Every structure is written in structure tokens, then in C-alpha cells.
Amino acid sequence: MAKGDPGGTTRSRRPAPRSKKGAAGSPELVQLLTPDGERIDSATGPDGTEYRVDFTDEEYRGLYRDLVMVRKLDAEATALQRQGELGLWASLLGQEAAQVGSGRALRTQDMAFPTYREHGVLYCRGIDPIMPLGLFRGVDQGGWDPNEFKFNMYTIVIGAQTLHATGYAMGITMDGKIGTDDGEAAIAYFGDGATSQGDVNEAFVWASVFNAPLVFFCQNNQYAISEPLERQTRVPLYQRAAGFGFPGVRVDGNDVLASYAVTRTALDNARHGQGPSLIEAYTYRMGAHTTSDDPTRYRIASEVESWQAKDPITRVKAFLDKQQIADAAFFAEVDEQARRESVHLRERVLNMPNPEPVTMFDHVYPNGSPLLDEQRATFNRYMESFEGSAH
Amino acid sequence: MSRIKTFNLPDLGEGLTEGEILAWLVKVGDTIELNQPIVEVETAKAAVEIPAKWAGQVQAIHHQEGTTVEVGTPIIAIDTDPGAGPLDAPSTTATPGGDLPTPSAASLAAVEVAPAEGMVEPGLIGGAAPGGRTAVLVGYGPRTTAAKRRPRKGAVPAQAVAAPAPVAPAPPPAPVAPAPALDGRGAATGGLVLAKPPVRKLAKDLGVDLSTLTGSGPLGSITREDVQRAASGAVAAAEPITATAVATSAASFGADREQRIPVKGVRKLTAENMSRSAFTAPHVTEFLTVDVTRAMKALDRLRGRREWRDVRVSPLLLVAKAVLLAVKRHPMVNSTWAGDEIVVKEYVNLGIAAATERGLIVPNVKDAGRLSLRELADALNDLVQTAKSGRTSPADMSGGTLTITNVGVFGVDTGTPILPPGESAILAFGAVREMPWVHKGKVKPRQVTTLGLSFDHRIIDGELGSKFLRDIGDFLADPEAALLAWT
Numbered sequence: 001m002a003k004g005d006p007g008g009t010t011r012s013r014r015p016a017p018r019s020k021k022g023a024a025g026s027p028e029l030v031q032l033l034t035p036d037g038e039r040i041d042s043a044t045g046p047d048g049t050e051y052r053v054d055f056t057d058e059e060y061r062g063l064y065r066d067l068v069m070v071r072k073l074d075a076e077a078t079a080l081q082r083q084g085e086l087g088l089w090a091s092l093l094g095q096e097a098a099q100v101g102s103g104r105a106l107r108t109q110d111m112a113f114p115t116y117r118e119h120g121v122l123y124c125r126g127i128d129p130i131m132p133l134g135l136f137r138g139v140d141q142g143g144w145d146p147n148e149f150k151f152n153m154y155t156i157v158i159g160a161q162t163l164h165a166t167g168y169a170m171g172i173t174m175d176g177k178i179g180t181d182d183g184e185a186a187i188a189y190f191g192d193g194a195t196s197q198g199d200v201n202e203a204f205v206w207a208s209v210f211n212a213p214l215v216f217f218c219q220n221n222q223y224a225i226s227e228p229l230e231r232q233t234r235v236p237l238y239q240r241a242a243g244f245g246f247p248g249v250r251v252d253g254n255d256v257l258a259s260y261a262v263t264r265t266a267l268d269n270a271r272h273g274q275g276p277s278l279i280e281a282y283t284y285r286m287g288a289h290t291t292s293d294d295p296t297r298y299r300i301a302s303e304v305e306s307w308q309a310k311d312p313i314t315r316v317k318a319f320l321d322k323q324q325i326a327d328a329a330f331f332a333e334v335d336e337q338a339r340r341e342s343v344h345l346r347e348r349v350l351n352m353p354n355p356e357p358v359t360m361f362d363h364v365y366p367n368g369s370p371l372l373d374e375q376r377a378t379f380n381r382y383m384e385s386f387e388g389s390a391h
Numbered sequence: 392m393s394r395i396k397t398f399n400l401p402d403l404g405e406g407l408t409e410g411e412i413l414a415w416l417v418k419v420g421d422t423i424e425l426n427q428p429i430v431e432v433e434t435a436k437a438a439v440e441i442p443a444k445w446a447g448q449v450q451a452i453h454h455q456e457g458t459t460v461e462v463g464t465p466i467i468a469i470d471t472d473p474g475a476g477p478l479d480a481p482s483t484t485a486t487p488g489g490d491l492p493t494p495s496a497a498s499l500a501a502v503e504v505a506p507a508e509g510m511v512e513p514g515l516i517g518g519a520a521p522g523g524r525t526a527v528l529v530g531y532g533p534r535t536t537a538a539k540r541r542p543r544k545g546a547v548p549a550q551a552v553a554a555p556a557p558v559a560p561a562p563p564p565a566p567v568a569p570a571p572a573l574d575g576r577g578a579a580t581g582g583l584v585l586a587k588p589p590v591r592k593l594a595k596d597l598g599v600d601l602s603t604l605t606g607s608g609p610l611g612s613i614t615r616e617d618v619q620r621a622a623s624g625a626v627a628a629a630e631p632i633t634a635t636a637v638a639t640s641a642a643s644f645g646a647d648r649e650q651r652i653p654v655k656g657v658r659k660l661t662a663e664n665m666s667r668s669a670f671t672a673p674h675v676t677e678f679l680t681v682d683v684t685r686a687m688k689a690l691d692r693l694r695g696r697r698e699w700r701d702v703r704v705s706p707l708l709l710v711a712k713a714v715l716l717a718v719k720r721h722p723m724v725n726s727t728w729a730g731d732e733i734v735v736k737e738y739v740n741l742g743i744a745a746a747t748e749r750g751l752i753v754p755n756v757k758d759a760g761r762l763s764l765r766e767l768a769d770a771l772n773d774l775v776q777t778a779k780s781g782r783t784s785p786a787d788m789s790g791g792t793l794t795i796t797n798v799g800v801f802g803v804d805t806g807t808p809i810l811p812p813g814e815s816a817i818l819a820f821g822a823v824r825e826m827p828w829v830h831k832g833k834v835k836p837r838q839v840t841t842l843g844l845s846f847d848h849r850i851i852d853g854e855l856g857s858k859f860l861r862d863i864g865d866f867l868a869d870p871e872a873a874l875l876a877w878t
Contacts, residue, residue: 084400292436
């Protein structure tokens with residue numbers, strides 16, 4: 001794919017401080033940690049922005065813990081679906097680094113708009129991982145408070161959340177909450193398939209012309225269910241941003257450090273009033289699209305294997321090990337924590353009560369409605385008409 | 392709570408009603424861990440592994456491999472506390488699943504941190520290969536089960552029939568789908584009678600009990616005529632029909648001495664592919680009888696070499712090599728008719744038709760033209776072993792460009808093979824027999840075989856097809872000379 005002339009936009013391309021070899025091979029990819037666990041001091045984006053991170057040992061270990069936890073909880077949810085305890089599950093396997101990296105880059109005041117696969121971002125926002133499981137078990141609507149956690153409800157409709165995020169971000173501007181270090185920003189998550197949606201393109205236009213403090217975070221996991229990337233685009237996705245008038249950058253989505261660095265910079269630019277940007281986190285969906293999907297029908301084993309070599313967790317572990325930031329005891333302790341929490345999660349899922357049917361009338365209007373009250377009463381009479389009406 | 396827990400087949404993919412048991416990964420008596428893969432199930436959407444819901448010991452397996460099971464039907468019973476001594480009588484009654492929300496402390500304690508591969512999505516390439524997949528000749532979609540939506544009102548699930556006190560009178564088993572349980576008890580599958588509302592009204596008016604009828608309409612639904620015939624007393628009572636259905640399902644012949652086998656799975660796909668190919672590609676078949684004595688001797692010499700000692704070497708290997716070399720000389724035979732263009736391929740994904748327990752499948756060796764003879768031998772052996780064990784994946788079966796069918800192993804001389812859809816040539820390799828043959832002017836017993844080549848006449852003319860077949864024959868008649876001359 002040509003990294004050709006992006007069409008009228010002048011770019012100053014400086015050479016990367018250290019040449020990166022390796023799987024990605026693409027010079028456009030921002031990477032700070034190679035698949036082998038080798039640290040790269042800094043990397044340069046297509047517009048010349050320099051990306052680097054400086055973490056304490058404790059923070060490095062924290063990121064590793066996040067990645068392992070997120071993967072383990074996700075695997076448990078997949079197992080629960082197979083056991084008939086969830087109706088459906090969209091696994092994030094393989095995309096942990098993109099989610100943890102960007103999720104940890106968010107500041108308290110920033111607002112995130114997820115798809116239905118952002119379990120890792122949800123985890124980083126401090127939301128109880130049981131929350132999405134209730135949604136996929138069909139016992140609630142995914143009942144966290146978006147305002148409390150600054151994390152919107154999961155959006156099932158592909159790409160719709162990018163418009164919600166744009167509106168929200170425009171609201172930030174209207175509230176005057178930008179332009180300082182403590183300004184606010186929003187981030188919209190979506191996938192490579194969503195870039196073909198009208199909604200996403202409309203969001204690009206609006207965010208661009210209104211200079212909305214918004215980061216478009218595209219996890220390019222190479223497949224829109226079964227449709228491969230080459231059926232979505234002829235140019236690297238991040239280059240689309242140029243046509244809409246804002247910067248775009250491609251980051252190694254399996255590199256938690258680079259994902260963090262790129263997102264942090266983009267959010268800071270947004271909160272300082274410099275408008276939207278697009279991040280293409282180049283990653284791979286190791287699992288099925290959802291538990292209803294069978295990826296062996298549309299992709300070959302060797303492709304999956306080649307991405308296994310770029311696993312987001314293995315490289316962090318190798319780095320921690322090599323730099324002696326963590327020892328075997330630490331890794332064992334993290335595994336043990338993941339095991340405990342996944343068992344705990346399972347136990348709680350199995351004990352989730354089925355909601356009373358009448359609760360469907362709750363939370364429709366903030367202050368109730370006479371018509372709804374009437375319907376509720378009718379429904380209650382109906383339910384009571386059953387023998388031994390303890391449903 | 393009983394220590395024996397029964398696991399019912401869940402709805403694995405949003406509104407499915409059934410799944411086929413592909414393979415049991417555990418057997419009765421095995422000790423299993425929580426989330427350990429226990430069974431591979433194929434639904435209309437995907438083939439997946441199901442992880443164990445409880446740790447314990449496998450107490451009973453309710454359905455054999457190859458059985459199609461309704462969602463909600465018990466498939467396995469697990470003793471969650473096998474250390475607690477023998478089971479007392481009451482607890483052996485299987486509890487219907489679904490009422491067991493809390494995992495036992497023992498099962499929780501038994502959770503292991505899954506190894507890296509344990510995190511791999513079941514059914515994913517690179518995870519444990521989903522085995523015994525329904526075969527397709529070309530393309531992806533194995534589809535053994537129709538994606539039926541759930542009926543709006545819940546059908547009486549099978550477990551309710553087996554429950555001690557059924558709430559509603561269970562209708563007799565629908566004779567449409569004979570799916571016997573392993574122990575021979577007729578499994579009540581659904582029990583819902585299919586009939587359109589006006590037909591139901593008619594039956595009610597005429598006093599006909601729909602559950603006693605066998606439907607002759609689509610999907611076994613009961614038609615107006617069925618009801619009218621029943622009303623006039625012309626239809627047999629329910630009992631003999633049910634008896635016939637059970638007898639049929641036991642793979643024997645009914646009173647009419649005919650057996651009806653539902654067309655599904657590999658059989659159905661094979662039928663579809665063969666009809667499609669036979670009636671779209673104009674086939675021409677040519678035959679060539681060849682003295683392969685020298686090739687057989689060459690094989691023997693190959694077997695005698697040290698580096699080939701542990702490799703299974705069969706005549707098929709030389710035939711494959713002959714085909715690959717001949718393709719290099721005539722690339723046009725390795726092509727696809729694509730309507731307004733012909734797609735000629737530089738790579739050869741060499742298909743080998745294999746008879747398996749599940750039926751005919753055609754896995755292929757990817758880019759076989761690039762392999763050395765030794766690599767080709769290994770690839771062919773792998774492919775055959777995988778096929779025999781029923782673990783061939785759809786990826787192995789898709790993308791074939793040219794196929795060999797080795798009918799000789801059945802002891803026949805040759806045939807007129809039908810092209811796999813999308814391919815332009817297929818070679819039938821007959822039995823190698825000792826026959827009287829004129830060799831150097833004298834009739835001598837020689838090893839002789841007959842090749843049959845079918846090709847798509849839209850792409851390949853008689854001349855090209857003949858040259859291609861002739862080259863394969865030349866190679867088999869004198870492999871060393873052909874190698875020297877061609878490569």
C-alpha cells in the first residue's frame with residue numbers, strides 16, 4: 001500500500017530516531033516496544049510529532065497487570081457464553097494493548113464512547129467487569145452510570161457512537177471546558193469496518209469543522225466480521241483523516257506503550273483546543289467476531305499465527321523480565337489475581353438475578369410518565385392473572 | 392443440591408435450535424477441570440468447543456458423535472464431587488440443568504489459570520482445530536444444520552418430558568425427526584406439531600387430533616389433505632407410525648422395505664457441488680493406459696534410501712508429481728472459468744479426494760508446485776491422516792485448483808470424474824495391475840494402470856487436455872527420463 005502523496009497536505013517527515021525493524025515493517029507505525037520486548041526511546045508520527053513515554057517501574061507493572069486481567073476476564077466471559085450463561089460475547093482477545101493503552105491515557109474528566117468490545121477500556125475506567133456481562137446475559141441494559149464513570153453505554157449499532165461523541169465534544173467546547181491543561185476531551189472507539197459507515201464519516205466532518213475536542217480511536221483489527229481490511233479501504237485508514245482536515249497517526253495497537261503515548265498526545269491536543277485527530281491502532285482480532293462467528297471460515301491459520309508472534313502481553317512480559325522490573329513471583333501473583341477474579345466474576349454471573357418483568361418500565365423517563373404508569377398497572381394486573389403468580 | 396449435574400446444550404449462537412455433536416473430548420470416568428474443553432459442537436453458524444461448566448468426573452455422555460441435538464437437551468452428566476464415595480440411589484437421577492446457578496466450592500477451587508492457548512477462542516485457527524468439520528469442496532460454508540429460529544412459544548423441551556412430573560401432557564414424539572437417545576429411549580424432539588392456522592381450525596372442526604398425524608407438507612407440516620384423509624378414516628393411527636419411525640432410525644428397513652435417509656451434511660454438499668459442476672462445466676473425459684513398471688521400481692528405490700526410510704511412499708506421490716510437472720508445461724489447465732475471464736493460477740493447490748467416515752472430502756496441498764518430492768510426500772501423508780481422523784479444516788478444503796481422485800485404491804481401473812466446482816481438470820488414478828503388455832516387442836507381465844482425465848471444455852481443448860494427459864503418462868512410464876527432460 002502506497003504511502004504516497006496524501007493529496008495536497010504537506011508533511012514534514014523526519015526520520016525515526018531509531019530504525020525499527022520487524023513485523024510491522026511499515027514506517028508509518030508508531031512503536032515503542034517491539035514484539036521481542038525491546039524498548040524504543042521515541043518514535044515519530046507522520047506529522048513529525050515525537051512520541052515517548054516515561055513510566056516508573058510500578059506503572060510498567062500496572063500496565064502488565066491490566067493486560068493480563070483484561071484477557072483473563074474476557075476468556076472467562078467467552079467460556080460462560082459457551083456454557084449457556086451469556087447470550088453472546090464479543091471477545092477482545094488480541095486487542096488488549098490498544099484498549100489498556102488508550103484507556104489508561106484517559107484522564108478522569110475525559111469521556112469515552114465505546115463499541116460493544118471495549119471491555120479493556122471499561123476495566124481501566126474502574127467499572128466493575130460484571131457490568132457488560134449483565135448486558136450480554138440479558139438481565140439488564142448494561143447498567144453503569146455513564147456520567148459517573150465517564151464511559152458511555154456500549155453501542156451495538158456500528159459507528160453510531162462516533163456521532164454521539166462528536167456531539168458531546170462540541171458540548172465541551174460550548175461549555176468552555178477546553179484550552180487549558182485541565183480541559184476535557186472525548187474519545188470515540190470504533191473498528192475498521194465502521195470506517196465505511198456514513199455515521200463515522202459524518203462524525204469526521206462535524207468534528208473537523210467545529211474543531212471538536214475529540215479523539216477518533218479506530219482499532220483496526222483487520223476484519224469487519226468476515227470482511228478483510230482490503231474490502232474497506234485502499235489507503236491506510238489513518239490517512240483518511242487528512243481528507244477531513246485533521247491529523248491521523250497509525251500506532252502499533254499491540255504495543256501498550258505506544259498506544260498510551262499516542263492517545264495521551266491526541267487527548268492533550270484536543271483538550272488544549274487543537275481539535276480532533278484520528279488514531280489507527282493497528283492490531284488483530286485473535287478470536288471470533290463474536291461467539292456466533294467462526295473465523296476459520298474466512299481466514300487462514302498462518303495469518304493468525306503470524307499475529308500470535310506479536311502478542312501484546314508477551315512483549316511486555318519480555319520487557320519487564322529483561323529489564324528486571326518484575327520477577328517470577330510478580331508474574332505468578334498477577335496470574336493468581338486474574339484467576340481469583342475470574343472465578344469471582346463467574347460466581348457472580350451465575351448468581352445474577354433475573355429481573356422482574358415489570359422493571360422494564362423503570363428508567364424510561366427520568367420523572368415518570370402518566371401513560372407509562374398506566375401501562376405498568378395494566379401489565380401488573382396481567383402478571384397477577386397467572387396462577388401462583390410468582391413468575 | 393445434587394452432586395450430579397447435567398449440562399444441557401446451550402444456544403451457542405443467538406437463536407439457534409440445534410447443534411451437531413462433532414467429537415467428545417472426554418469420556419465417561421474422566422476427571423475434568425472447570426472450563427476444560429469437553430465437546431466440539433457444530434451449529435449452523437460455527438463449530439466450537441464447549442468448556443466444562445463444572446469440575447468433576449464425567450458420569451454419563453448422552454449423545455454419540457454425529458448426533459444432532461436440540462438446544463436444551465442434556466448432553467453430559469458430571470459428578471461434581473467424585474471423592475465423596477459411591478452415589479446413593481436418589482442422587483443418580485439427573486437433575487435438569489438450569490437450576491444450578493452456584494458452582495460448588497470444589498469446582499471453584501479446581502480452576503486453573505488457563506495456559507496461553509486456553510485463552511484462544513474455541514474454534515479459532517491456532518487453537519485446537521475443530522475436527523470432523525462438514526466437508527465442502529470449494530469455499531467455506533459447511534452447513535449441516537439449517538439455521539432455524541426459535542419458535543415463538545417454547546416447544547416442550549425434551550427434559551420436560553423426562554421430568555418426573557410433567558406440567559403439560561407431553562405430546563407423543565414427532566415422527567418427523569427420528570433422533571433416538573443412546574439408550575434407545577425415543578427422545579421426544581420438540582413435540583410441537585406444524586400446521587397452518589386454517590388447518591388447525593379444520594382439524595378442530597372435524598375432531599382430528601393433529602398430534603396423531605404425519606405431515607406431508609413442507610418441513611413435515613400437516614396439510615389440509617392430511618386432516619381430511621384422517622377424518623375419513625383413511626390414515627393409520629398414531630401408534631404404528633411412531634413404531635415405524637423408531638424402527639427406521641435404528642438403521643433397518645420399515646414394513647415397506649424401504650429406508651429413508653435424510654439428505655444432509657457432507658452428502659448434501661457433495662450432491663450440490665456435483666450437480667452444479669456437472670451441469671455448468673462441459674466435461675470431456677479422456678483415458679490413457681500406461682505401463683508404470685519403471686515408476687513402481689523407482690518408488691522401490693526411493694523406499695530403500697535412508698532419508699526416505701520413515702516416509703510412507705505410495706504411487707499417488709508419483710502421480711501427484713507427474714501432475715505438478717505437467718501443469719508447469721501446460722499452465723492453462725490450472726485455471727478457473729470466471730464468466731467473462733479465465734483465471735490462470737501460477738500456484739497449484741493440489742486436491743486429493745478422500746473417502747472418510749463422514750463422506751467424500753477434498754482437502755488440498757497448498758502451493759504444491761513449490762514442494763520438493765520429500766515435502767510433497769510429507770504433505771500428502773499429513774493430509775490423508777488429517778482427513779482420516781476427521782480433523783480437516785475448511786481452510787484445508789478451500790482454494791483447490793486441480794484434483795486427483797485415487798479410485799485405484801478401491802480396485803477399479805478408472806472412471807470419469809466430475810470436476811470440483813471452480814477447477815478445470817481432475818485426474819482419476821486407477822488400480823495398478825499386473826497385465827500382459829507389449830514390452831520391447833514381446834508380451835510380458837507389466838504393471839499397468841489407466842488414467843482418466845476430465846477437463847472443462849470451455850477452457851481446455853482436446854489438444855491441450857490430451858497433451859497434459861500424455862505428459863502425465865510419459866512421466867509415469869519413465870520418471871527419470873521425464874525429470875531429466877523437463878526440469
